[in-house]
Amino acid sequence: MILREKPGTAELLFALRGSVLPHIAPQLALVGVLAVAAMLWDHNVMPLPHLSATPFAVFGVALSLFLGFRNNAAYDRWWEARKLWGGLLADSRSLAREADLFLDDTEIRMQLLRSMRDFLHLHRSALRGLPLPAGEGPDVKLDAMNRLLAEARHNGRLDGFGARTLSARLSGIALAQAGCERIRATPLPYVYSLLVFRTSWLYCLLLPLALVEPAGWLTPVFALIVAYTFFGLAEVTEELAHPFGNTANALPLDAICRLAEIGLAPHLGEAAPPPLQPVNFRLD
């Protein structure tokens, strides 16, 4: 995630970090070259058909519709993923407090909280597609936490009230976990990507035919601006739609896990580690 203030004049002109420009530079170059070629051909070789604005206006409204929908859907995925991790952070803090309140046995409590910490890291790794230790996984860890509770209950160290409270906490964690897995495993329907990219290309490639008459030598400028907005938005959407990826706009799962560690530390009798800081405006 990029953490920068509202862009000032300098950033507006030059900021590349956090910008989509580097990702769409090849597409822009191609659109620019073709627009220049169309303009030169039209002036010097043979006039191209000069299209009116009509077809592009209709086309543009439809394309905006796709782009807008896809952008909203992708942002919703990103923000829902962030909410789920915010919920997991609150869950880890509440688990520690509920364990203090309902679990008398210090040893079991420590094991439970250490397992919670492990769970968060395993969950993060699974979402990021990192390799997991053999026989380990977020589910295995939650099962282990549940076994701790079952043992404590059978040994009379956890009463019914505590069992209900802590078991509800575990199932809340499992729900957030399944929510993250849902977002990871179910991308936006592929068909939208095809529709959007195909239509954006058609639009940008045909646009010079409509611009060459009214815009003259500014044709490539306008074609580039339009391509910048359309491809830029499509690219941003692609990144936000995968909130657990490794792109600049992905969620800072490492930093959130660290916050959870900070919250668990006093309950484990440990010193809290420092929060992660953004490096070069980027927090991972």
Next chain:
Amino acid sequence: MILREKPGTAELLFALRGSVLPHIAPQLALVGVLAVAAMLWDHNVMPLPHLSATPFAVFGVALSLFLGFRNNAAYDRWWEARKLWGGLLADSRSLAREADLFLDDTEIRMQLLRSMRDFLHLHRSALRGLPLPAGEGPDVKLDAMNRLLAEARHNGRLDGFGARTLSARLSGIALAQAGCERIRATPLPYVYSLLVFRTSWLYCLLLPLALVEPAGWLTPVFALIVAYTFFGLAEVTEELAHPFGNTANALPLDAICRLAEIGLAPHLGEAAPPPLQPVNFRLD
């Protein structure tokens, strides 16, 4: 569900798998033929009335409104269905953990979890319209699970805390089940389909009259692009609005059920089956 990466150049040009093109080819062919015929007739036989952009602009905004609304509503149905199944997956895992915690009797616990597994498959079959075994059904299975709990409670093997916890889990499952049935049994109002398809056809058939003057011999190209965006979106919408169907964009219920089986296996003392993999980019 189609699982592919962001489309590269090759996919943009040639991808048919996951594309709507094959589904709307007949409509596109008809629009293309009529556009060519209108253009030729206008050039060679007798000029057609050349319409200005005005009526189409207004018309196009209204049509975009319908298409956009229907698309949003269909996507919401699809995503809500996915959320409900993600919730069922979490429910099956939490049921196993709660049974471990609150149900001492191993035999009852095994029966309960096996019934849960059967329930998911019966629920999936019912949503997909597959034949159910005689006298079986998701509701029958949930009733059977509840009877297991009632017996355990009367035999003193399930205390009040456990009864509340497990009965709340069952009613959560029943709520998700009713949610899926709601989506299956209540399609998007038919009247929207009529409005959208009728208006799209009128638009595409009349469009050549507005294009023939400004677009010249590019008339069929533009008519086809507009038809592609409008019919393509209408077709995608139709598929997403039925998330439990057998289309390429339907939800991968088999794969989700398999995930639930994997989560239940250790609690049943069984080896976990492997997760389902996409075949030819498609996961069912």
Next chain:
Amino acid sequence: MILREKPGTAELLFALRGSVLPHIAPQLALVGVLAVAAMLWDHNVMPLPHLSATPFAVFGVALSLFLGFRNNAAYDRWWEARKLWGGLLADSRSLAREADLFLDDTEIRMQLLRSMRDFLHLHRSALRGLPLPAGEGPDVKLDAMNRLLAEARHNGRLDGFGARTLSARLSGIALAQAGCERIRATPLPYVYSLLVFRTSWLYCLLLPLALVEPAGWLTPVFALIVAYTFFGLAEVTEELAHPFGNTANALPLDAICRLAEIGLAPHLGEAAPPPLQPVNFRLD
């Protein structure tokens, strides 16, 4: 509710069942007659002022805004109402299961479930504005169910866990009931209807002045298409905004109540009635 497949060619051309055409035929006829009159007067008697597209484009965007907002709000009402009834269906099934689990006395349990069945029918009748039996009503029935629980509790046949479970179920049902009453008693603000209908009429009546020059003898065709989309959407909205009415797009409350009866039957020791089927594509 209309239950039809995706419209094929024949339905696109001729379907009236589920279409709004019959409802807006008078308005369309009036718009058509006036458009023809304007065109003839302009050609033969005296030229009318020929308006440019400008005012209509602005006007059309504003009108689309109203129509789109109202349509979304109406669909949200309809879908929320459907969700509430889907929740009531799940509530009736869970009530039966919870009664099996927590209420030992068969007679009280039967009375409770029969009252639930009566409640659903009374609730449906109240929403539809049908006459209720004297001294009966959904609230009276819920009070009666609560009295059954209170008696069982005082007689020691319902423990604290069961009382909490069943009382939470009743209050969930009361919440869904109040939600349905809210939708029924609080229509979309009347002022939106006035704004939309007044603006639609002004638009359609003035439109021929903008069309007569660019569209020529196609003026009435376009005026009719625009009127079809605007009045059609306004009419659909009106129906969906009243999900408990008797229109073709109202919710099939009879069919949902029947599903609840089917789910309650085995718990009452009765044979399940068959589900309701659509008659002439319509389910009530």
Next chain:
Amino acid sequence: MILREKPGTAELLFALRGSVLPHIAPQLALVGVLAVAAMLWDHNVMPLPHLSATPFAVFGVALSLFLGFRNNAAYDRWWEARKLWGGLLADSRSLAREADLFLDDTEIRMQLLRSMRDFLHLHRSALRGLPLPAGEGPDVKLDAMNRLLAEARHNGRLDGFGARTLSARLSGIALAQAGCERIRATPLPYVYSLLVFRTSWLYCLLLPLALVEPAGWLTPVFALIVAYTFFGLAEVTEELAHPFGNTANALPLDAICRLAEIGLAPHLGEAAPPPLQPVNFRLD
């Protein structure tokens, strides 16, 4: 709240009750006079600059964006407020049932339900800005209800299950109360009102310069229609954004409180009062 059927022909032409026309008449008059003056000046004195549609189209899209956003936000406030009061209605009915189930002492129960009734009226008065009795307020009343429960619990007349149930009900009521106070105390950001009203005025005052050429003597008609839609929508928004006010579109809190009284009456052994009826189509 205005309760009228779908507007028929007569209402479309003449309805003022529930219309925004009376509220925006001065603005419309000013716009009309200025449009006539601009037209006359242009014809008879000296031609004004005749603007093309371009700037107004762009401007109009931006203005629609503001108006649409503000309208959605205001309607969401209004509908959320209605949902909160619908929830309070269900809460009052469920409180009565839960008291019957868990509170044996009739006297305490009566006091509790009478306090609930008082709370609703005090809450309504506070939201409407009416004077409250000295030392009274919705919070004071909820505290009093809680004290009743605390006394019953200490006297052994309310067990743990009942205490949890009734205390959860009270905190649900407190949440709905805080939600209403939030809507009342936090208006839509003022800056939006300024942006919308300033932009609407600029638009309507400059519009005749774009209309005078294409629309001729219809200039004032179009200017008035556009002003009607823009100021009308802004005015409706203003009313809906304050759902607890005294305008025609405010929520009928009196009628909802009466419904709660009707539901509480049988539990208090009283005769139920009749529901409030709309007077001159208006329910308060």
Next chain:
Amino acid sequence: MILREKPGTAELLFALRGSVLPHIAPQLALVGVLAVAAMLWDHNVMPLPHLSATPFAVFGVALSLFLGFRNNAAYDRWWEARKLWGGLLADSRSLAREADLFLDDTEIRMQLLRSMRDFLHLHRSALRGLPLPAGEGPDVKLDAMNRLLAEARHNGRLDGFGARTLSARLSGIALAQAGCERIRATPLPYVYSLLVFRTSWLYCLLLPLALVEPAGWLTPVFALIVAYTFFGLAEVTEELAHPFGNTANALPLDAICRLAEIGLAPHLGEAAPPPLQPVNFRLD
């Protein structure tokens, strides 16, 4: 937060308090100067290329899409933050009532409520980025409240029902706290700001080329109006996206904390402080 009535004529013309005008004055000045320069150069020195409306219409729709999306997302953040604080207010009142009901020991109760009051102020300070006392923080305070409960439970002064109730309250507070931290720590993706500001600048700087022919000497007026709407909306969005900041549109956390103090006072046996009042229309 600015608290003003619906703007009247005087405010429309002159209000600066709560307006974005002061924040965007430099941008507007630059746009105005450039528009005047372009107009003068075009008239007196050498004609600039006169662009048609086409490219700007397409461009404008895309820009509106970005602005609209960003505005919605920012308002949602602002309103969600307000809901979370409204929930915290209700939580503090309900905590006081639940403590009265379930915690017999007056001293522990007083400590708990005083800690709640401290928590709110610490939470507010952390969100606003104010310095916190050494070793203090909202989490530390919640841990201390939990320890109070754990001690009371171990001393037999809090039974299982009370422990579940109060512990659920604490975890609800922790969830709202994590929600606020989420909004504070996760800004809107930076890439949107870049896209919006870059596109707005390009649009406003190129616009005079399209206006100079149709708008003549009104070119700077229209350029300024368009810049006012675009930069104004972008600026408002920036403020609302940071609801815990110190801007005029930030949330009045001081006033909400004061309301919580007023609600806690009677439970602490203290006199309630007066509510905070807006100063110069502004509430902090």
